[in-house]
Amino acid sequence: MGLKKEITLIGSTGLIGSHFLNSLKISDYRNVNAITRHKISNLENKNLIKQSVQDFSDLEKMRPHLKIDVLVNAFGTTLKKAGSKKEFMKIDHDLPLEISRIAKEEGCRTMILISSTRANSKSKLFYSRVKGLLEKSILDIGFEELHIIRPSLLLGKRSESRPAEYITKLIMETLSFIIPWEYKPIHASTIADTIHCLIKVKMSGVHIWEGKKLFELQKHI
Numbered sequence: 001m002g003l004k005k006e007i008t009l010i011g012s013t014g015l016i017g018s019h020f021l022n023s024l025k026i027s028d029y030r031n032v033n034a035i036t037r038h039k040i041s042n043l044e045n046k047n048l049i050k051q052s053v054q055d056f057s058d059l060e061k062m063r064p065h066l067k068i069d070v071l072v073n074a075f076g077t078t079l080k081k082a083g084s085k086k087e088f089m090k091i092d093h094d095l096p097l098e099i100s101r102i103a104k105e106e107g108c109r110t111m112i113l114i115s116s117t118r119a120n121s122k123s124k125l126f127y128s129r130v131k132g133l134l135e136k137s138i139l140d141i142g143f144e145e146l147h148i149i150r151p152s153l154l155l156g157k158r159s160e161s162r163p164a165e166y167i168t169k170l171i172m173e174t175l176s177f178i179i180p181w182e183y184k185p186i187h188a189s190t191i192a193d194t195i196h197c198l199i200k201v202k203m204s205g206v207h208i209w210e211g212k213k214l215f216e217l218q219k220h221i
C-alpha cells in the first residue's frame with residue numbers, strides 16, 4: 001500500500017461533510033468514498049470522489065466501500081428532525097456504530113468520529129448521553145487509531161433553517177471571547193481542516209480533541 005490513504009466519509013451531505021469534501025486536495029488521497037442518501041451534484045472535486053448512494057436500510061451493502069484505511073463519521077441528526085428519541089438513537093448511535101464495525105472487520109485501522117462537547121455516556125442530557133454512548137461503543141471496537149473530535153456549536157452556512165441554532169450562534173459568536181474553550185463555537189471548515197490533518201498524521205491510540213486542544217491542534221500533532 002502506498003502512503004496515500006483511501007477513506008470513506010459518512011455524513012457527506014452535512015455541514016462538516018460538505019466542507020470536508022469541498023476542501024480536499026486531489027493529490028492528498030488515493031481514493032475518497034462518500035456514502036450518501038442522495039447524489040451530490042455540486043461537488044468541486046467530483047472526479048476524485050466516488051459517491052455511493054445508499055438508503056441505509058441494509059448496511060451490508062456498504063461493505064465494499066468500507067475496505068479502507070480511514071473511516072470518517074460526520075453523521076447525525078437533531079432530535080427535532082429525528083422526531084423521537086428512539087429514531088435519534090438509531091441515527092446518531094446505531095447506524096454509525098454498525099458501519100464502524102463493518103469497517104473494522106474489513107481491516108480499517110483508523111476512525112475519525114465527530115462527536116460533541118460534553119459527550120458522556122452517563123450524562124443526564126439525552127443528546128450528550130447518546131454521543132457518549134457512541135464514543136464508548138466505538139472505543140470498544142478497537143481501532144488502531146481513534147480520533148474523537150468534540151466540537152461545540154458549529155458555524156457555517158446551512159441550506160436548512162435551524163432558528164434556535166441560528167440565534168445561539170449569533171449570541172455565541174458575539175460573546176466568543178468570554179466563553180470557555182469547550183463551549184466556543186467553531187467553524188465547520190476548521191473541523192474539516194482538522195480531519196484532513198488527522199488523516200495525514202500517524203498517531204496510534206485514542207485521541208480526544210476538545211476545548212482549547214481542538215483550536216490548537218497543530219501544536220499537538
Ligand SMILES: NC(=O)c1ccc[n+]([C@@H]2O[C@H](COP(=O)([O-])OP(=O)(O)OC[C@H]3O[C@@H](n4cnc5c(N)ncnc54)[C@H](OP(=O)(O)O)[C@@H]3O)[C@@H](O)[C@H]2O)c1
Nearest residue numbers: 011012013014015016037074075076114116151152153154
Ligand atoms: N450542528 C452542531 O452545532 C453540532 C455541534 C456539535 C456536534 N455536532 C455533531 O457533528 C456531526 C456532524 O454535524 P453536522 O451539523 O455537520 O451534520 P448535518 O449537517 O446535520 O448532517 C448530517 C449528515 O447525516 C446524514 N443523515 C442524517 N440522518 C440520516 C439518515 N437517517 N440516513 C442517512 N443519512 C442521514 C445527513 O444526510 P442527508 O443530507 O441525506 O439528511 C447528513 O449527511 C453530527 O454527529 C452532529 O451531532 C454538531
